[in-house]
Amino acid sequence: AQKITQTQPGMFVQEKEAVTLDCTYDTSDQSYGLFWYKQPSSGEMIFLIYQGSYDEQNATEGRYSLNFQKARKSANLVISASQLGDSAMYFCAMRGLFNKFYFGSGTKLNVKP
Amino acid sequence: DSGVTQTPKHLITATGQRVTLRCSPRSGDLSVYWYQQSLDQGLQFLIQYYNGEERAKGNILERFSAQQFPDLHSELNLSSLELGDSALYFCASSQSTGSGNTIYFGEGSWLTVV
Numbered sequence: 001a002q003k004i005t006q007t008q009p010g011m012f013v014q015e016k017e018a019v020t021l022d023c024t025y026d027t028s029d030q031s032y033g034l035f036w037y038k039q040p041s042s043g044e045m046i047f048l049i050y051q052g053s054y055d056e057q058n059a060t061e062g063r064y065s066l067n068f069q070k071a072r073k074s075a076n077l078v079i080s081a082s083q084l085g086d087s088a089m090y091f092c093a094m095r096g097l098f099n100k101f102y103f104g105s106g107t108k109l110n111v112k113p
Numbered sequence: 114d115s116g117v118t119q120t121p122k123h124l125i126t127a128t129g130q131r132v133t134l135r136c137s138p139r140s141g142d143l144s145v146y147w148y149q150q151s152l153d154q155g156l157q158f159l160i161q162y163y164n165g166e167e168r169a170k171g172n173i174l175e176r177f178s179a180q181q182f183p184d185l186h187s188e189l190n191l192s193s194l195e196l197g198d199s200a201l202y203f204c205a206s207s208q209s210t211g212s213g214n215t216i217y218f219g220e221g222s223w224l225t226v227v
Contacts, residue, residue, distance in 0.1 A: 035215060043201055045218035047115070091156065100169050101146065101205075101216060103156040 002027050002096050006104035013082045014112050020067070021077040021107045023092030029053075032096045034075040036066065039089040039106070048090075051075060079109075087111045116140065119204050119219035127227055131192040134222045136204030138185055144168070144207045145187040146216060147179055151200040162187060163210055194226045 003026040013019040025034065036048040051059045051066045059066045067076040075094075079086055092104040116139035126132055138145050147159040149172075158171035162181035173179075176194075181187040191198060201221045207214040 033214070037218070043223070044115075044220045045203060045205075047215055047217055050215055095214070095216075100158055100161070100171065102158075105155050 002029075002094060002100070002102045004092050004094050004102050004104035006092055006107050008107045009105070010108040010110070012110045012112055013079075015084060016081055018078060018080045019082055019109065021079070021090050021092075021109065023075045023077065023104060025073050025075060025092075025094050025102075027073075027094065027096055029096040032094055034066065034068065035093040035095065035101075036064070036075075036077045037091045037093060037103075038086075039091065041088070045091070049077070082111045084111050084113060115217040115219065117204060117206050117217055117219035119202075119222050121222055122220065123223045123225075125225045125227060126194060128194055128196060130194050130226075131190065132194065132224065134189040134191070134202055134204070134224075136187045136189070136206075136219060138187070138204075138206030139217055142206035142208050142217075143185065144210055144214070144216075145181050145185070146203075146205040146207075147173075147187070147189050148203040148205065148218075149200045150203060150221075151197075156203075159189070168210065191224070196226050199224055199226045 005024045032053045034051045038046045049061045065078045089106045118137040143164045146161045149157045159173040161169040179189045205216040205218045207216040
């Protein structure tokens with residue numbers, strides 16, 4: 001069965017510091033994709049970053065990077081130089097062979113000035 | 114702007130009523146997904162369509178139905194509404210259905226059932 005686990009319901013980080021949001025997943029699929037989305041208080045879901053299961057290098061998109069450790073089945077999101085606008089809910093998601101997207105329960109990030 | 118358009122953005126309706134939520138996918142995307150996000154159940158996958166055909170079904174109630182039209186827009190119909198149906202309903206789209214295809218979300222439709 002596919003499963004995404006985010007063990008941090010909430011986190012605080014100081015502005016300009018880096019923060020890591022944890023995500024572990026469980027799948028028996030050989031090919032899968034891992035995604036992170038940001039949901040600000042306004043409600044929209046914003047795509048941040050993608051990592052394919054066969055990608056050997058960790059994905060990066062600006063201040064976002066995905067720390068992919070396949071053997072440990074983890075796909076942590078690292079946000080460098082946090083900004084106040086990064087305060088939001090963050091969801092880890094996985095897409096497997098049968099097209100369904102599985103989402104974790106989310107981590108609420110608060111960036112302190 | 115993700116390119117996925119959802120209407121209406123906000124909707125308040127009474128119990129027992131029926132509503133229709135509409136979604137236009139990103140240009141070129143063939144696959145449409147519907148999700149429900151409520152406070153107590155998180156983000157729940159409801160249903161997926163690809164080029165007009167149902168491809169995957171999640172936790173969608175029998176009171177809910179959806180379809181994707183030839184022009185690829187999709188509608189989610191919610192009937193016999195209950196208080197517990199109050200939620201944020203997302204439509205999302207992707208180019209196709211491979212595991213590497215990112216899905217892009219619309220801004221959501223906030224449904225309040227009173």
